[in-house]
Amino acid sequence: MKEFWSRRIVDAVPYVPGEQPKGQTFVKLNTNECPYPPSPKVVEAITRAAGETLRLYPDPECLELRCAIARREGLSPDQVFCSNGSDEVLAFAFQAFFDPDKEIVFPQITYSFYPVYTNYFGLTCRQVPMNPDFSTPVEELMGKNGGVVLCNPNAPTGQGVSREVVEKLLRANPDVVVIVDEAYVDFGGESSVGLIDRYPNLLVIQTASKSRALAGLRVGWAMGNPNLIQGLCCVRDSINSYTVDRLAQAGAKAAVEDEDYFTQTCQKVMATRERTAQRLREMGYTVLPSQANFLFVSHPDKSGKALLDGLRERGVLVRWWSNPAISNWLRISIGTDAEMDTLLGALQEL
Ligand SMILES: Cc1ncc(COP(=O)(O)O)c(C=O)c1O
Numbered sequence: 539m540k541e542f543w544s545r546r547i548v549d550a551v552p553y554v555p556g557e558q559p560k561g562q563t564f565v566k567l568n569t570n571e572c573p574y575p576p577s578p579k580v581v582e583a584i585t586r587a588a589g590e591t592l593r594l595y596p597d598p599e600c601l602e603l604r605c606a607i608a609r610r611e612g613l614s615p616d617q618v619f620c621s622n623g624s625d626e627v628l629a630f631a632f633q634a635f636f637d638p639d640k641e642i643v644f645p646q647i648t649y650s651f652y653p654v655y656t657n658y659f660g661l662t663c664r665q666v667p668m669n670p671d672f673s674t675p676v677e678e679l680m681g682k683n684g685g686v687v688l689c690n691p692n693a694p695t696g697q698g699v700s701r702e703v704v705e706k707l708l709r710a711n712p713d714v715v716v717i718v719d720e721a722y723v724d725f726g727g728e729s730s731v732g733l734i735d736r737y738p739n740l741l742v743i744q745t746a747s748k749s750r751a752l753a754g755l756r757v758g759w760a761m762g763n764p765n766l767i768q769g770l771c772c773v774r775d776s777i778n779s780y781t782v783d784r785l786a787q788a789g790a791k792a793a794v795e796d797e798d799y800f801t802q803t804c805q806k807v808m809a810t811r812e813r814t815a816q817r818l819r820e821m822g823y824t825v826l827p828s829q830a831n832f833l834f835v836s837h838p839d840k841s842g843k844a845l846l847d848g849l850r851e852r853g854v855l856v857r858w859w860s861n862p863a864i865s866n867w868l869r870i871s872i873g874t875d876a877e878m879d880t881l882l883g884a885l886q887e888l
Contacts, residue, residue, distance in 0.1 A: 680711060689719040
């Protein structure tokens with residue numbers, strides 16, 4: 539089966555993405571996509587970019603997009619790096635800032651790509667057990683280590699930590715890079731971007747996939763000290779200089795600049811999240827407080843797998859992991875109000 543494979547990929551344990559169903563129409567609440575379309579300005583910008591210039595390579599530096607992000611965040615463009623989705627930014631960051639002989643640390647229940655990258659890039663890690671209430675054991679991420687990865691707000695639990703706590707973490711780990719993955723920060727979390735000028739070891743990573751409804755466009759970015767940004771460029775230019783195509787650069791720039799549409803989208807998602815959480819609690823579910831575009835949910839009597847299968851039979855896709863620590867929990871993405879009503883109806887039946 540694995541004939542001709544390199545040792546690296548023979549030993550790889552790849553990430554398993556959530557199902558993207560083909561054919562049958564599901565209410566799709568399994569990959570934390572935005573239920574609303576991207577800003578109309580994004581589509582206009584992509585249409586404008588889809589012309590004769592496609593014969594030319596895109597700007598490898600993504601300068602216009604970086605300038606737009608920098609303007610929004612009060613940074614300078616040399617503090618911003620863009621790439622093909624934040625997964626790729628994370629992959630570059632693991633390669634740029636971590637060494638095999640220095641154990642990196644991250645929480646045990648967090649984004650499941652972190653252990654995949656750790657293994658694939660030949661790194662070592664210590665995964666710190668969660669607090670009993672599933673909050674992030676930040677104190678345990680301090681002390682001697684080769685780097686820290688903090689998903690804030692955390693996935694799949696949805697709980698975040700304050701900027702003050704991140705600052706403590708940065709002060710306690712001054713000699714290593716602290717990556718803060720803010721994929722979900724726009725749904726009620728507290729961003730650490732404001733700490734970048736004071737902490738040269740902080741790398742904040744964000745994405746256009748969630749709050750800007752552009753999962754299909756594949757754009758993510760990192761923000762940090764220019765020295766860290768140069769490190770990421772060094773990895774990128776050792777693999778593929780043109781990671782963000784012309785259409786993606788144009789579309790993402792328009793999305794970052796359409797602040798009103800972005801705010802409205804986030805507010806709608808958060809309102810639906812709170813309404814759904816309340817209904818689920820009334821139905822007897824345990825629902826963790828969420829600062830993200832999903833809920834982490836369990837039922838006292840029904841197993842997570844039984845709920846997953848029962849929902850699928852009723853046309854609703856959600857996410858479940860076999861990891862025993864969370865096998866009684868489901869992660870449910872926030873859809874439109876109508877989609878969440880379908881979910882609640884299906885759960886009522888179950
Ligand atoms: C915590 C976290 N970080 C990063 C990503 C990657 O997002 P993308 O590659 O679409 O930017 C995801 C996607 O679900 C995520 O949940």
